[in-house]
Amino acid sequence: MSFLSIRGLHKSYGATPIFRNIDCEIGKSEFVTLLGPSGCGKSTLLRCIAGLTDVNGGQILLDGQDLVPLSPQKRGIGMVFQSYALFPNMTVQQNVAFGLRMQKAVGSEMQKRVAEALALVELSDFAERYPSQLSGGQCQRVALARSLVTRPRLLLLDEPLSALDARIRKHLREQIRSIQQELGLTTVFVTHDQEEALTLSDRIFLMNAGRIVQSGDAETLYTAPVDAFAAGFIGNYNLLDADSASRLLARPVHSRVAIRPEAIQLGEAGVIDAEVRGHSLLGNVIRYRVEARGVELVVDVLNRSAADLHASGQRIGLTIDSTAIREVA
């Protein structure tokens, strides 16, 4: 039986529907991600789970209990915001202790748990600082400690890494994942960043325009997109319409086709003749733009040595791995 189950959830602002008939099941200790472009309803869904936004219909069951009639204070949910939302007038210690203070915890117990939470995010030495004296990454770790200290049943993370720079983001991402696994905490993470979603999650719910388009583990989402949106959002798929695909593959194709850029091989001899149009260096990968049979394609090749580089205008052969050609709706 699932730990968090959302059944037929509706939300609209006036006449504008945000999402309708959302169903999803999340198991205990699972780390799931709501992934989607901005405006797809993922943050609103998260806020509905937290109780910060009212729903228009449906059920949210946490451990068998319907959360919808409960106020946010009574749901036992911890949440981390993109803006950190630390209380500027309180020290790190007071921020983390706030939730326990509201629960009227005993002084000694409170101190012990605050110290534990700060140790968990490796910020024990910063207890007396104010949020304005911390870096963005440190602030977000304080926010994480603050939401964990009350031992919530469910942790919600609303784009917690989006305001941070790349290096810190990667580090904090790993830290969040390891803390989550250590505590076995059921976690819902919201992001628009496919890389974050793919590296962190046990399961991903891909959302678009107020509905869940596809759900599954990272591998499934990456290799088997169900439709053109999923293919376009995850990875850098080549999306071809039926006509172009028929020409390229030299066989009749009746739907759109998605081909992953790393599933195409470039070589002296190949099945399809092509011409290199240009390239850009992405670090360990070189991304070529090639044209074959009047169709422009993106091809990713591992960057082995400069000697292998194909110049613009060079004639080249393409081989496409047939298992990587996916027909999508």
Add this chain to the structure above:
Amino acid sequence: MSRAEAKPAALYHRTVVYVLFLILLLPLAGTLLYSLSTSWSATILPDGLTFKWYLQLWSDERFLRAFGQSLLVCFGALALAVVLILPLLFVVHYHFPRLDALMNILILLPFAVPPVVSSVGLLQLYGSGPLPMIGTPWILIGSYFTIALPFMYRAITNNLQAINLRDLMDAAHLLGASTWKAAFLVVLPNLRKGLMVSLFLSFSFLFGEFVFANLLVGTRYETLQVYLNNMKNSSGHFNSALVISYFFFVLVFTWAANRLNKDKT
């Protein structure tokens, strides 16, 4: 920029600032000297120095009463402002953000309608009828509230926008705080700075207010500025002592307020 290049520019900047200070301080220094001199009419420098004008002023019962009444009216108006504006701001920014546009027009009204004009209306409205308040301090507290409103609304709004009110409230709610607790423990302490700054600004402005005080209440509840006006035919030395006392009080008050408002961190 190298040090050598910085020097002439720094000298220029310093000169501008000093000259400005001099221009602003000169009349005040003249008034101070006049208030301290025994008599000063046909000579370049005063005949002699004395404290007698100050002694005379600070033992004048009418002055002390006017001073006290000014304080009372100002503090009354500011207390009313705090009690009404803080909840108003919270409601506007947390529940009805669209009302902010309306409020921005509303708070311009005290500037758009000068006191001379609005007091004519107020005299009509409150001179008789169900609320005859003309000649009482209550009408002053009411009109001073409208003067303080724009200062306070703007300063605290800036403060509110800087703290990301919605996320802070959401975070506090999820940690188990009621809306009241969240407002008092999380929002209010972060508005202290804007609140204090606007209170002191309004106070020094209201303490020197003359038009409303003179037209609506006059001698029936004499404030400091009205007293000063009524004393205009007495000795210039005495009046100078009054002006200097007034300035000194505002100065000390502002300084003390700034000291109290220093950041803890």
